[in-house]
Amino acid sequence: MPEVQAGHLSAFEVLYDRHAGAGYALAYRMLGRKQAAEDVIQESFLAVWRNRSRYDRTRGSVRSWLLWTVRNRAIDALRKQQSATPTLDSDDDATLERQEAGEPTADVALRNEQAAQVRGALSGLPDDQQRVLRLAFFSGYTHSEIAKRLELPLGTVKGRIRLGLEKVRTGLGEWAEDDR
Amino acid sequence: MSDRLFGDSMNELVAAYMLGALPPEESAEVEQLIAGSHEARDYADWLRPALESMQESVAPRKAPDELRARVLEAVADEARAEDLVTGRARPDATHAPRRATRWRDRFSRPAAVGALTGALLFGGIGLWAGSTIEDAAQEPVRVEVVSGTATASLLPGNTTSTLELNGLGQPAEGRVYELWREHEGTTAPVGVFVPESDGQARVAATELNKEIERLVVTEEPRGGSPRPTGERVATLELRR
Numbered sequence: 001m002p003e004v005q006a007g008h009l010s011a012f013e014v015l016y017d018r019h020a021g022a023g024y025a026l027a028y029r030m031l032g033r034k035q036a037a038e039d040v041i042q043e044s045f046l047a048v049w050r051n052r053s054r055y056d057r058t059r060g061s062v063r064s065w066l067l068w069t070v071r072n073r074a075i076d077a078l079r080k081q082q083s084a085t086p087t088l089d090s091d092d093d094a095t096l097e098r099q100e101a102g103e104p105t106a107d108v109a110l111r112n113e114q115a116a117q118v119r120g121a122l123s124g125l126p127d128d129q130q131r132v133l134r135l136a137f138f139s140g141y142t143h144s145e146i147a148k149r150l151e152l153p154l155g156t157v158k159g160r161i162r163l164g165l166e167k168v169r170t171g172l173g174e175w176a177e178d179d180r
Numbered sequence: 181m182s183d184r185l186f187g188d189s190m191n192e193l194v195a196a197y198m199l200g201a202l203p204p205e206e207s208a209e210v211e212q213l214i215a216g217s218h219e220a221r222d223y224a225d226w227l228r229p230a231l232e233s234m235q236e237s238v239a240p241r242k243a244p245d246e247l248r249a250r251v252l253e254a255v256a257d258e259a260r261a262e263d264l265v266t267g268r269a270r271p272d273a274t275h276a277p278r279r280a281t282r283w284r285d286r287f288s289r290p291a292a293v294g295a296l297t298g299a300l301l302f303g304g305i306g307l308w309a310g311s312t313i314e315d316a317a318q319e320p321v322r323v324e325v326v327s328g329t330a331t332a333s334l335l336p337g338n339t340t341s342t343l344e345l346n347g348l349g350q351p352a353e354g355r356v357y358e359l360w361r362e363h364e365g366t367t368a369p370v371g372v373f374v375p376e377s378d379g380q381a382r383v384a385a386t387e388l389n390k391e392i393e394r395l396v397v398t399e400e401p402r403g404g405s406p407r408p409t410g411e412r413v414a415t416l417e418l419r420r
Contacts, residue, residue, distance in 0.1 A: 007259065009252075009255065009256055009259055012252070012255055013252060016248065016251060016252065017248075020243040020247075020248065020251075021240035021241055021242055021243055022235075022236065022238075022240045023243075024240075024241055024242075024243035024247070025238045025239060025240050025241035026235060026238050028241060029238045034244075038243075038244065038247045038250075041243060041247060041251065042247070042250060042251050042254060045251045045255065046251070046254055046255060046258070049255045049258060049259075050258070060228070060232070064232045064235065067232075067235040067236070068235070071200065071235060072200070075200060080353075122234075122237065133199065133234075136196075136199045136200065136201035137199055137200070137234050140200070141201070142201050142202060142203050143196050143201045143202065144203070146201070158189075158192040158193075158195075158196060159192060161192065161195050161196050161199055161201060162191050162192045162195040162196075165195045165198065165199060165227055165230050165231075166195070166227070166230075168230040168233070168234070169226065169227055169229060169230035172229055172230065172233055
């Protein structure tokens with residue numbers, strides 16, 4: 001990243017090649033449309049380039065920063081669409097997993113393992129907690145929108161979000177600590 | 181762990197914030213809470229891996245090759261624009277897709293000059309024609325806002341002046357603000373800009389000589405316009 005911050009385009013190409021697959025998968029998962037996902041990826045990488053001087057490695061990895069940017073922009077796109085709501089089929093991730101990853105590295109293998117672990121942690125949650133996390137994280141709903149959609153008291157939704165996230169965090173176990 | 185730090189209701193707010201499940205106004209409040217509370221910050225830091233792992237929970241998917249070309253070309257365009265106005269030589273310029281002709285074409289149009297400035301407004305700091313705001317002199321010019329709700333100040337420099345604006349709000353989706361200078365009934369573009377999220381905008385501009393009487397801000401389509409087409413959102417009289 002220091003080379004990207006210094007303005008090296010070749011370093012930016014490396015950054016793109018390393019992380020575009022993850023970003024594209026996340027955007028596609030959230031938006032459900034190829035063109036919309038591509039637009040989000042283009043906006044996100046441009047934003048990373050424009051804001052490269054602001055990146056602070058003490059606040060997380062470049063990959064996390066990029067994926068956070070992708071997710072925020074995908075949420076913006078979702079909220080503009082309003083009516084568009086990605087499906088929450090449990091088969092989605094499995095379908096994506098069968099796609100060619102395009103990054104045949106050890107890092108990818110580790111990430112895939114971690115991804116599987118997270119999916120395991122998510123699927124191990126009670127359905128009600130899992131559902132609110134997915135609606136917020138992948139579909140961009142606010143807690144009050146989720147409460148309205150699921151016809152639940154707002155306090156119940158807030159509680160499920162907290163409990164669900166804490167369980168995912170606890171379920172990550174050692175690799176999250178090692179990764180820090 | 182969390183209950184030991186502070187109450188469930190606080191944790192619920194932080195968790196919802198981390199998940200992105202709060203509307204913007206509530207998010208801003210929680211950001212303040214996290215900034216001012218060790219307990220809230222510790223809890224947010226503890227939760228962060230859960231959010232990062234959720235980002236990773238979708239298996240990677242190969243992005244289309246044409247998207248790669250499009251993204252890298254767009255970034256190379258921006259990099260070249262930086263080089264043009266700063267005069268710096270990029271160490272690995274040969275890696276960038278070259279479209280010099282297109283850039284010359286763009287610079288032949290006044291509106292595109294504004295677009296270039298907009299592209300270079302990183303972090304609210306503008307760069308223009310090889311000069312940075314650091315060369316600004318220290319004698320401020322009084323700026324009177326005669327219309328609009330913004331506040332403004334101008335720091336003139338030998339080659340580049342810096343206009344700071346607050347309170348304009350954000351332009352509509354797909355639009356930008358454009359700054360114009362007026363002198364004896366003629367209007368010329370200065371540059372386009374979008375305020376930072378805190379509402380502040382700093383625009384660096386050349387050719388703000390002593391004859392310029394008035395600055396005007398309008399809302400224009402992204403990339404700017406060769407002449408004002410949108411509503412005036414601020415008019416600034418310069419008093420020297």
